Amino acid sequence: MGLKRLTQLGVPIGIVMIVVMLVVPLPAVLLDLLIAANITGALLVLLTAMFVVRPLDFASFPSVLLVMTLFRLALNVSATRLVLVDGYAGKVIETFGHFVVGGSLIVGLIIFVILLIIQFMVITKGAERVAEVGARFTLDAMPGKQMAIDADLNSGLIDEDQARKRRAEVHAEADFYGAMDGASKFVKGDAIAAIMITLVNLIGGFAIGMTQMGMSAGDAVTTYSLLSVGDGLVSQIPALLLSVATGLIVTRSAGAGDMGSDIIRQVTRNQMPLRIAGAASMALCLIPGLPKIPFLLTGGVLLLLSTRVTPEDPEPAPSEVAALHAAAVDDSPESLAAEIQVDPLGLELSADLIDLVDTSSGGDLLERVKALRRKVASEIGVVVPLVRTRDNLDLPSRTYAIKLFDIEVARGEAPPGTVLAIGDFLGSLPGEPTREPVFGLEAKWIPSELRSQAELSGATVVDRAAVITTHLAEVVSTHAARLLGREDVRLLTDVVKRTHPNVVDELVPAHLSLGEVQRVLQCLLDEGVSIRDLVRIYEALSLRAQTTKDLDALVEVARGALGPAVVAPHIADGTVHVISFEPQFEQRMLEAMRPSEQGTVIVLDPVTMHAMVGSLAQLLVDAENRNTRPVLVCAPQLRAAVRRLVRPAIDRLPVLAYSELSGTAQVRSAGVVSADPAREHAMQVTA
Helix, strand or coil, X not given: CHHHHHHHHHHHHHHHHHHHHCCCCCCHHXXXXXXXXXXXXXXXXXXXXXXXXXXXXXXXXXXHHHHHXXXXXXXXXXXXXXXXXXXXXXXXXXXXXXXXXCCCXXXXXXXXXXXXXXXXXXXXXXXXXXXXXXXXXXXXXXXXXXXHHHHHHHHCXXXXXXHXXXXXXXXXXXXXXHHHHHHHXXXXXXXXXXXXXXXXXXXXXXXXXXXXXXXXXHHHHHHHHHHHHHHHHHHHHHHHHHXXXXXXXXXXXXXXXXXXXXXXXXXXXXXXXHHHHHHHHHHHHHCCCCCHHHHHHHHHHHHHHHHHCCCCCCCCCHHHHHHHHXXXXXXXXXXXXXXXXXXXXXXXXXXXXXXXXXXXXXXXXXXXXXXXXXXXXXXXXXXXXXXXXXXXXXXXXXXXXXXXXXXXXXXXXXXXXXXXXXXXXXXXXXXXXXXXXXXCCEEEEEEHXXXXXXXXXXXXXXXXXXXXXXXXXXXXXXXXXXXXXXHHHHHHHHHHXXXXXXXXXXXXXXXXXXXXXXXXXXXXXXXXXXXXXXXXXXXXXXXXXXXXXXXXXXXXXXXXXXXXXXXXXXXXXXXXXXEEECHHXXXXXXXXXXXXXXXXXXXXXXXXXXXXXXXXXXXXXXXXXCCCCCEEEECHHHHHHHHHHHCCCCCCCCEEEHHHHCCCCEEEEEEEEEECCCCCCCEEEEC
């Protein structure tokens, strides 16, 4: 507890003491100690900056830079006070002054000025510019990174916790580079202050030496120049170290290791550059007058180093790949039987889209597809079969195709080097107009370089892999009933049996076969109902199956068991918008119900049925124009038959029973379909 308390109070106390140093004089011995601590601390900051893997690992650097700069300026003030008052500022400043000035005051001053120029014109100015550009680019790229996180989350590549963590990293990165942009101004100001303080020490010391100390002009210049240069040097050494650390931090790119390891590994990756550089160095020996030994040594070291570098494995030639493939072909009956198997779900890519699955070039489509399978399983309860991804040379360029049981059910485009911009104001962006494959929204394929510009204009930008994954997710959701095979039902049933064995034993095979359970689950999926809660579904089926095996009855009891979960996807802002039938017309449909091989159907004259479907379609369009997605509700006995009647013409209109709306926060009418008594077969719509 004491150490933690000391850690919390150490920095605030240190900053207060730095401010005190600006006012209170320090003895020369204490000043020597603080100067040594300043140089050591600056060296520690520089080494820390070199060994971090990414800039955010040293996120406190801007604050450290400010504190170190303030500390150094306080030491400058204390040293200036001692120099001008006593003509002596401790052994450290005196020793550094003798070291730089040496035997010639003029040479010493020139060297000190060169150090100031290097500090101010090269390192500080460069670090300031890099920090400014880095901050601007990071802030400009922030919306795009947020959209990429949202796309990965929507495609199932990451979960909510990972998305929250990545968003926090994006905000932290923006805050860090923004702080670095401001911190670089402290470095620049510190360099200017060092120059001004040194000039003040030189001029003020010369004046005090002659007027107050009674020195001659030569003695005053020698004494105070020595101390001023020493003071400037002990402040410029840590300032130079911090400036270099600033440059290293703002120029640090993401890598797999620290800076030293990355540089050595990347410079020594290939033999040829080392050999050419070594040979060129040794060839310089042929120039008359140049010393031979230095160039022979450096060239020999590079050539020796090139022999120690392991050459990268070359990619095999296409002919070698073809030969290896031919040798690996197996024509055994088992192999042929495996090849003729029909894949439930397949994704085919044209030749120019192979980069999407090539991990060496950054392609992550396969990982996204794997994540999609997990997401679909968690949402609708279906174990999606493995997606067979392959190339198809017969596909047109930039095209992908989604197949279901080897039959193409969807196709789209994903031009290389582009991203999909979705929005209403895309006219100013160059690109190819298109429509988003799932929702049919207006979109445009734009060059990847214009991503930031599109995001700033308010468009939603999605990369190619996310477009394909989203399209695949829509196909899987639409055809989930077809993808649910008998083996999948057995697997799901076994999972339920591990935790609820009695529920399964009472249902399968006591009352229903696995095939009959499969048909019920397929009917639920066909109407967009999730089958995740298999325990409640099986409990309801086991009771109902004791009296009937009618499919419609079993489906309705399963829907009733799920309760609010059936209507939940259709609730928006606590409200569900419904279209209903006029009671007399609903009673008429109940009387017109007849059994059939496909289940119960409603037998009405064609004119009435056509008018009813037309009225429903018009009500649905009107509701969608008001940005609402209504559902059709009716009596539970009618629901399955009405669904069969409506589905061929209006597949996107869900049909629910009145009982399934119980517990809904608010039900709002979107229209009523009724029969006109004046004309037996005419229909009218009242909203």
